[in-house]
Structures are given as structure tokens and as C-alpha cells.
Amino acid sequence: MVELLNLLASTSGYLYFQCPSLRQYAIEKWGLPEYTAADMVTVARKSLEIPELLSTLQRGQTSLSKLRRICSVITLKDKAEWLDLAEKGTNRDIEKAVAAARPQPVDESLNYKDDNLSELRVGLNEETRKNLERIRDLLSQKNGRAVTLSECLEQMTKIVLEKMDPLKKAERATKRRAAKCEKLGTCQIRKFIRARRKLPARVEHAINLRDQAQCAHVNHQGQRCPNRRWLHRHHLKPVSMGGDDGVANLRSLCSGHHRLVHFQEKENLS
Ligand SMILES: [Zn+2]
Ligand SMILES: [Zn+2]
Incomplete structure (x- = not known):
């Protein structure tokens, strides 16, 4: 299956099956669960660059999930070591080595606690942390009380959407134009x-x-x-x-x- 996906990836063949992406193809045409499809597609795509991934899988010396783990770090230069680890190492060995090669400080998550409450977990670099603290200061100052991080995020999301969401911009522009037309009586048709x-x-x-x-x-x-x-x-x-x-x-x-x-x-x- 991974071999076929590899072929479909190299030729964009999934388009023949009315699928907008390779992952969608694997889910829709083969009925695979989303995570299996994602694993297969990751390995299939990476195999375009490093064909040894596919041949290692074909020889049956390792598992799909092990290969998927090394996809994020393996390069042409160090492929031999990574493939060796995928064959001989345990899942835990591989996880550790990948983490060491590409430190990922925090696993991001956004989970429901109840209908109207979610828990967010993210990693921040130093600059963003400082910015966030600054925003917290500004909002606390403005409100005359210490605001929570969640209140900061609430404000930030509103401001960004107001500024960047094309839908909001369109709504605003349409309102503005309607007000202007009312004032002028007619619409000036621009060239x-x-x-x-x-x-x-x-x-x-x-x-x-x-x-x-x-x-x-x-x-x-x-x-x-x-x-x-x-x-x-x-x-x-x-x-x-x-x-x-x-x-x-x-x-x-x-x-x-x-x-x-x-x-x-x-x-x-x-
Ligand atoms: Zn077009
Ligand atoms: Zn679409």
C-alpha cells in the first residue's frame, strides 16, 4: 500500500480518483483510519526523497510506525544510522533519538474540558513569552485588575480576527460602503x-x-x-x-x- 501511495505521490495520481490529497485518497478509497493514512502518506512521501525507507519496509525488518517516527529527522546524509535504528531499536529508543535530534519542547494540544471550556497547551519562545507578558500588563492596566492568561488570549484572538479575517473585513467594508452610498445618494462606479x-x-x-x-x-x-x-x-x-x-x-x-x-x-x- 505504501508503495502504491509512493507511486501516486510521485505522479499526483490521486487526482484521477477525484481526491484533493493523497491522505484523502487513502481514507476514502481504502477506508483507512485517519492516523494510519497519515503514517502511510508520511512514509510514502519521504520515500520520494529517501527510497531506502520503502525498501526497508518491504524487507519487513521494521514497522510502519517506526519509519514514520524517523521521517521528521532523517536526511540523505544520516539515513544509514536512522534506518539501522528503525530496524534494531525499540519504539522507545527511536522516540528518544528523534526527540534528541529535533527537540520538541511541548506537544501542542487543545482539548475540551466541558461545552464551553477548553484546555490549551503550547510552547512559546522567549520573544513570544515576553510579548505575552507585556500584553498581560497592558490589559491589567486597562482593566484596573490582574487579568488571566485566558483573558489575554480572548482579547488577542478577537483583535487578530477583527484585523485579519477576510470575512470580517468584507462585512466592515460593505457596511462602510452602504453608509457612504446613503450619504452620496448614488454609488460612484469606479473604472x-x-x-x-x-x-x-x-x-x-x-x-x-x-x-x-x-x-x-x-x-x-x-x-x-x-x-x-x-x-x-x-x-x-x-x-x-x-x-x-x-x-x-x-x-x-x-x-x-x-x-x-x-x-x-x-x-x-x-
Ligand atoms: Zn484556477
Ligand atoms: Zn476544498
Whole structure:
């Protein structure tokens, strides 16, 4: 299976099966649990760089989970030592060696304590720690009492979202424009300057509002992709075929589905 995934990774063959990623392929087509799929994909992808990973697995001298552990540290230079350890060492030996090679101070986690309370665990570097302490000082000063770290985080998340979330920006801009139009009585239609890549803020906002800043891809089961990261703007009618940068011709797609859609277009043409 890992060998097949390796092949699919090198050829992007999973796209033929309507899957936006290799991991999705392993989960959907083979019914693998998410963690097994993740292990297999990690080893399969790393094998493109270090084929000995795959051959070691094929010889049956080690397990998938052991190989997956060394994927984050193994390089072309030290592959012999790592593979040797994967064959002869116990899980614990490997874990220790990996930790020593790439110190990971804290395992991040975010777990529910109850419906409205979660516990967060993260590692911070010194600079971020100082920044956080500074923020805590500022907020304590402002509130006239010592605020908790959780209150700091609450404020920080609100401010970042207010500033960076394209959906919030779009909502704000639309409100502002409505207020301005009311004042002027009419909307001034600005001349549309066409530029590839950079879309006018108004178009960006309209797309974000319509697509809710989320991938708009809907699969065969009618489920919409939940991805809200790595969003691209896809032209329904390609620019090369006279498609424009209007809201109606643009669609939000995550990078995986964007790749998939272009792959399917190419397949349909050929
Ligand atoms: Zn596109
Ligand atoms: Zn998507």
C-alpha cells in the first residue's frame, strides 16, 4: 500500500480518483483510519526523497510506525544510522533519538474540558513569552485588575480576527460602503482596472461574503469542503479564454480542490 501511495505521490495520481490529497485518497478509497493514512502518506512521501525507507519496509525488518517516527529527522546524509535504528531499536529508543535530534519542547494540544471550556497547551519562545507578558500588563492596566492568561488570549484572538479575517473585513467594508452610498445618494462606479493576481478589494470582499471565506467545492455526496485555509481564487472561465475577474467568474477553492479542478479541466479537454 505504501508503495502504491509512493507511486501516486510521485505522479499526483490521486487526482484521477477525484481526491484533493493523497491522505484523502487513502481514507476514502481504502477506508483507512485517519492516523494510519497519515503514517502511510508520511512514509510514502519521504520515500520520494529517501527510497531506502520503502525498501526497508518491504524487507519487513521494521514497522510502519517506526519509519514514520524517523521521517521528521532523517536526511540523505544520516539515513544509514536512522534506518539501522528503525530496524534494531525499540519504539522507545527511536522516540528518544528523534526527540534528541529535533527537540520538541511541548506537544501542542487543545482539548475540551466541558461545552464551553477548553484546555490549551503550547510552547512559546522567549520573544513570544515576553510579548505575552507585556500584553498581560497592558490589559491589567486597562482593566484596573490582574487579568488571566485566558483573558489575554480572548482579547488577542478577537483583535487578530477583527484585523485579519477576510470575512470580517468584507462585512466592515460593505457596511462602510452602504453608509457612504446613503450619504452620496448614488454609488460612484469606479473604472475597473484589470490586473492579474491582485483583485480589487471590493471583489475580494464580495467573494468572501458569498463563499463565507471557505472552500466552495462540493463533493459527489453533496458535502461542502470545510477548508478555510490556503484559499485560492479560481476562474470558472479561464482568463486565457476570455474569463474576467468579476465576482460571478471567481470561486474560493482550497489549494487541494483548486489542483483537482484544474486537473479535471485538463482531463476534459484532452
Ligand atoms: Zn484556477
Ligand atoms: Zn476544498
